Amino acid sequence: MTTIITILFFAVAYGMILYLISVGLSVTMGLMGFVNLAHGVFAMLGGYVTVMMMNRLGVPFLPALAIGCVLVAMLGFVLERTLYRHLYGRSELDQVLFSIGLVLVSVAIVRIVWGPLAQPMQLPEYLKGQVSIAGITLPAYRLALVGFGTAVIAGLWFMFDRTLFGARIRAAVDNRAMAQSIGINTSRLFSLAFGLGTGLAALGGGLGADVLAIAPAYPLQYIVYFLIVVAVGGLGDIKGPFVAALVIGLADTLCRYFLPEAGSIFIFAFVFLVLLWRPNGIIERR
Amino acid sequence: MTGTATLETQSLNMSFGSVPIINDVTFTLRPGERRALIGPNGAGKTTFVNLLTGRLHPSSGSVLLNGHDITEVGEARRIRMGIGRTFQITSLFPKLTVRENVFLAVAECEGIASRLFRSAFHHGAQVARVDELVHRVGLGDVANTQAQFLPYGRQRLLEIAIALALRPKILLLDEPAAGIPTAESHVILDIIATLPKEIAVLLIDHDMDLVFRFAQQISVLVQGSILVEGAPRDIAADPRVREVYLGDSKHGLPAAA
Amino acid sequence: MTTIPAPPVAVIAAPSGLARLLQLVPWFVVAGLPLVLPGYEPLAMQVFVMILFALSLDLLVGYAGIVTLGHAGLFGMGAYTAGILSVHGVTDPIVTALAAMVVAALTGLVFGAAMLRTKGLTLLMLTMAAAFLLYEIANKATGLTGGEDGLQGVSFTPVLGLFAFDFRGKTAFFYSLVALFLVFTFVRILINSPFGWSLRGIRENDARMVAIGCPILQRRVVAYVISAALAGLAGALQAQTTQFVALHSLSFELSGNILIMLILGGSGRLYGAFVGVPAFMFAQDLLAKQDPANWFLGQGIILIAMVMLAPGGMLGIAERAMAAIKRRLS
Ligand SMILES: Nc1ncnc2c1ncn2[C@@H]1O[C@H](COP(=O)(O)OP(=O)(O)OP(=O)(O)O)[C@@H](O)[C@H]1O
Ligand SMILES: [Mg+2]
Numbered sequence: 001m002t003t004i005i006t007i008l009f010f011a012v013a014y015g016m017i018l019y020l021i022s023v024g025l026s027v028t029m030g031l032m033g034f035v036n037l038a039h040g041v042f043a044m045l046g047g048y049v050t051v052m053m054m055n056r057l058g059v060p061f062l063p064a065l066a067i068g069c070v071l072v073a074m075l076g077f078v079l080e081r082t083l084y085r086h087l088y089g090r091s092e093l094d095q096v097l098f099s100i101g102l103v104l105v106s107v108a109i110v111r112i113v114w115g116p117l118a119q120p121m122q123l124p125e126y127l128k129g130q131v132s133i134a135g136i137t138l139p140a141y142r143l144a145l146v147g148f149g150t151a152v153i154a155g156l157w158f159m160f161d162r163t164l165f166g167a168r169i170r171a172a173v174d175n176r177a178m179a180q181s182i183g184i185n186t187s188r189l190f191s192l193a194f195g196l197g198t199g200l201a202a203l204g205g206g207l208g209a210d211v212l213a214i215a216p217a218y219p220l221q222y223i224v225y226f227l228i229v230v231a232v233g234g235l236g237d238i239k240g241p242f243v244a245a246l247v248i249g250l251a252d253t254l255c256r257y258f259l260p261e262a263g264s265i266f267i268f269a270f271v272f273l274v275l276l277w278r279p280n281g282i283i284e285r286r
Numbered sequence: 287m288t289g290t291a292t293l294e295t296q297s298l299n300m301s302f303g304s305v306p307i308i309n310d311v312t313f314t315l316r317p318g319e320r321r322a323l324i325g326p327n328g329a330g331k332t333t334f335v336n337l338l339t340g341r342l343h344p345s346s347g348s349v350l351l352n353g354h355d356i357t358e359v360g361e362a363r364r365i366r367m368g369i370g371r372t373f374q375i376t377s378l379f380p381k382l383t384v385r386e387n388v389f390l391a392v393a394e395c396e397g398i399a400s401r402l403f404r405s406a407f408h409h410g411a412q413v414a415r416v417d418e419l420v421h422r423v424g425l426g427d428v429a430n431t432q433a434q435f436l437p438y439g440r441q442r443l444l445e446i447a448i449a450l451a452l453r454p455k456i457l458l459l460d461e462p463a464a465g466i467p468t469a470e471s472h473v474i475l476d477i478i479a480t481l482p483k484e485i486a487v488l489l490i491d492h493d494m495d496l497v498f499r500f501a502q503q504i505s506v507l508v509q510g511s512i513l514v515e516g517a518p519r520d521i522a523a524d525p526r527v528r529e530v531y532l533g534d535s536k537h538g539l540p541a542a543a
Numbered sequence: 544m545t546t547i548p549a550p551p552v553a554v555i556a557a558p559s560g561l562a563r564l565l566q567l568v569p570w571f572v573v574a575g576l577p578l579v580l581p582g583y584e585p586l587a588m589q590v591f592v593m594i595l596f597a598l599s600l601d602l603l604v605g606y607a608g609i610v611t612l613g614h615a616g617l618f619g620m621g622a623y624t625a626g627i628l629s630v631h632g633v634t635d636p637i638v639t640a641l642a643a644m645v646v647a648a649l650t651g652l653v654f655g656a657a658m659l660r661t662k663g664l665t666l667l668m669l670t671m672a673a674a675f676l677l678y679e680i681a682n683k684a685t686g687l688t689g690g691e692d693g694l695q696g697v698s699f700t701p702v703l704g705l706f707a708f709d710f711r712g713k714t715a716f717f718y719s720l721v722a723l724f725l726v727f728t729f730v731r732i733l734i735n736s737p738f739g740w741s742l743r744g745i746r747e748n749d750a751r752m753v754a755i756g757c758p759i760l761q762r763r764v765v766a767y768v769i770s771a772a773l774a775g776l777a778g779a780l781q782a783q784t785t786q787f788v789a790l791h792s793l794s795f796e797l798s799g800n801i802l803i804m805l806i807l808g809g810s811g812r813l814y815g816a817f818v819g820v821p822a823f824m825f826a827q828d829l830l831a832k833q834d835p836a837n838w839f840l841g842q843g844i845i846l847i848a849m850v851m852l853a854p855g856g857m858l859g860i861a862e863r864a865m866a867a868i869k870r871r872l873s
Binding site: 261 | 673836839
Binding site: 339341361362363365366371373377378379380381382386389390391393394395398399400401402403404405406407409448451452 | 737738739744750752759
């Protein structure tokens with residue numbers, strides 16, 4: 001029983017990381033129709049900045065996360081303005097190739113700067129131990145991860161549903177031309193949304209550095225999971241991907257635990273079938 | 287091969303979301319008929335054509351071809367059954383040449399399109415048909431130009447050539463003359479005049495001059511419903527129709543004969 | 544898509560007998576290379592196999608407009624079919640190559656019929672998921688595939704019972720060159736056929752193809768199955784010429800690399816594969832030897848630059864240069 005709860009907890013923590021990283025991808029893909037295979041780059045960079053600041057400069061965990069998030073969000077904003085926006089009208093193939101190019105460049109740069117090995121995060125003391133709640137012992141780090149992740153997600157949903165910025169994004173996802181014609185500056189909206197999405201990815205990368213190891217191959221290794229969350233969750237939405245991320249996190253964790261000999265076979269078979277069954281994501285949008 | 291066909295709808299309804307667009311339309315197009323479908327902007331004419339060809343699906347009612355219910359038949363199959371159409375918003379193969387555009391349609395129509403082992407342009411009979419069609423619509427001088435480089439008016443003609451290549455028994459022309467200078471819009475009528483008599487043609491257009499020169503019968507669609515049908519002179523004289531078009535000088539009806 | 548189909552005049556006018564003979568010249572030149580550059584056969588046959596693989600991809604990406612990130616799945620199916628058959632005693636190269644084509648074609652049929660109803664991101668994801676699925680199965684079915692260690696003990700009897708695969712790679716060189724020539728000829732016929740043109744039509748405007756009565760799903764599935772068979776053949780050739788099958792033959796990395804090789808040369812141009820593959824493999828040989836980071840960096844920059852500045856790949860650049868020269872002269 002305890003084991004099951006522990007596993008479920010791990011699955012939720014994993015799903016949350018997947019969600020934080022992927023939600024920005026969902027919004028930007030839905031908003032701009034851009035197939036961005038390079039989204040994992042921003043999560044990786046967030047992870048590197050966070051981990052390096054903690055390990056080398058002794059910056060505490062939360063400030064390191066915040067700095068990583070802000071720096072990467074700024075980078076995302078600039079890249080959107082300088083490179084991405086020139087490719088919005090282009091074919092899917094061009095977008096795929098461009099973003100693969102971006103991945104390769106980032107992999108090379110990270111490898112040159114920080115070396116080929118994975119960078120384990122040195123957790124602060126207060127996150128190292130175990131915490132027991134109602135007789136169930138859970139690692140403090142994952143507990144913090146879930147708590148912090150929940151707060152961020154709550155904030156994000158509030159922003160999406162209740163603020164003018166969120167309403168604008170929803171309007172532009174629904175009908176870009178219409179949004180433009182009622183005076184929404186979609187060009188600025190795109191840059192901001194892109195910056196926000198990459199910032200969230202960086203946050204997810206930093207927060208999850210102990211779950212998805214920070215190494216140069218990161219964007220290649222995990223991109224398929226981020227894309228799965230978006231494709232299964234549905235483009236341009238922020239709640240569909242949450243469900244998708246939890247489902248994927250759960251399925252993957254359970255498989256690894258109970259059926260290690262099957263590896264990821266089930267997860268890919270599952271995704272394949274879900275996408276055939278619901279080509280536009282599990283949560284049907286009108 | 288030139289069979290005839292009657293296309294009908296029975297109590298056809300269709301809505302986008304909760305907005306009704308087509309309301310209870312019962313309509314018949316008989317072999318050899320030259321019928322025009324007119325109506326103000328947004329009346330639902332294009333939507334109606336899309337329902338006829340299977341591009342859109344009705345929320346209720348049925349579409350019949352020669353008395354057979356084809357409501358559930360997919361678009362491609364309906365086209366193969368002899369319903370050809372042109373698009374109001376030009377829809378071509380932009381990077382292929384005029385001949386190649388027409389060839390694609392000829393190949394589908396003549397059932398050679400899934401042949402793998404013989405060069406397309408060694409199919410002499412089909413290529414001859416392509417060239418004949420290209421000349422018939424007056425595009426002979428640009429036969430080897432990519433469609434995207436044609437002026438808009440000539441793209442409209444290519445659109446018609448593609449539809450004719452399908453040997454339709456029923457031809458649905460959605461504003462074929464839009465984009466063609468008014469002085470030249472008679473070419474559309476000339477092309478229609480070359481068609482076999484038994485083909486049924488439904489023409490949608492806002493140019494009343496063209497409509498009245500073309501039509502033997504006119505159906506007027508207003509807000510998704512057929513307001514009135516009849517011979518051109520009756521339509522021109524009908525007070526309800528005149529009211530719908532009143533003050534619209536560009537699309538003005540000719541004075542009642 | 545940023546491809547520009549061949550000028551129609553070239554297609555309509557069948558090449559004269561002399562022109563046809565001239566087109567054979569490069570093949571004879573390549574066939575004579577071992578005389579001039581002995582010792583390069585193993586590298587050359589790798590290039591041939593990859594060109595063949597890229598040609599199969601061009602049919603999808605360049606002509607049918609189907610972007611796939613999982614083409615290695617089909618290549619690997621071919622490689623493993625040939626390899627596993629040989630381990631179990633079926634060692635005739637031609638028989639195993641045909642078997643590999645059939646297995647890959649069936650795989651393509653099953654996945655293609657399911658996937659090709661969708662498009663955009665969903666299709667892209669499905670192609671990826673399908674290939675990852677095959678990879679994981681091969682990875683875990685160690686009894687059959689050898690898992691991460693690769694399939695050991697692959698060997699084949701002489702081609703046609705006459706030409707044994709030798710250490711220097713001479714037989715493998717000519718064997719793969721002949722296979723490439725046959726496939727090239729087949730693909731060239733295919734893309735000029737009515738079927739080939741209808742694929743271009745689907746690529747350019749699939750909605751319009753439906754409106755001229757084309758069963759586009761069926762057409763796309765046929766293209767996918769043909770492409771799968773050719774990819775499977777490429778995989779079988781690789782197993783036969785290297786006497787080894789590794790998981791890499793099913794990997795996302797290979798799917799990505801073959802796409803990059805094709806685009807680098809120029810997709811939808813038939814000869815793109817012949818330009819892109821050697822260029823890629825040469826650069827890889829040069830750069831990756833020093834530091835993989837350099838290779839990634841170079842590849843990434845070239846990809847970005849090509850998309851931003853030079854769509855159409857190397858052949859696209861050449862076409863534009865030729866057009867510019869012609870304009871100057873006239
Ligand atoms: N995809 C769509 N979604 C929602 N509403 C639509 C859609 N397409 C058309 N409409 C609406 O349906 C109505 C009928 O449109 P339709 O294009 O059939 O009119 P039409 O008679 O062809 O007009 P026109 O003369 O301008 O071509 C219009 O009010 C239009 O706004
Ligand atoms: Mg209309």
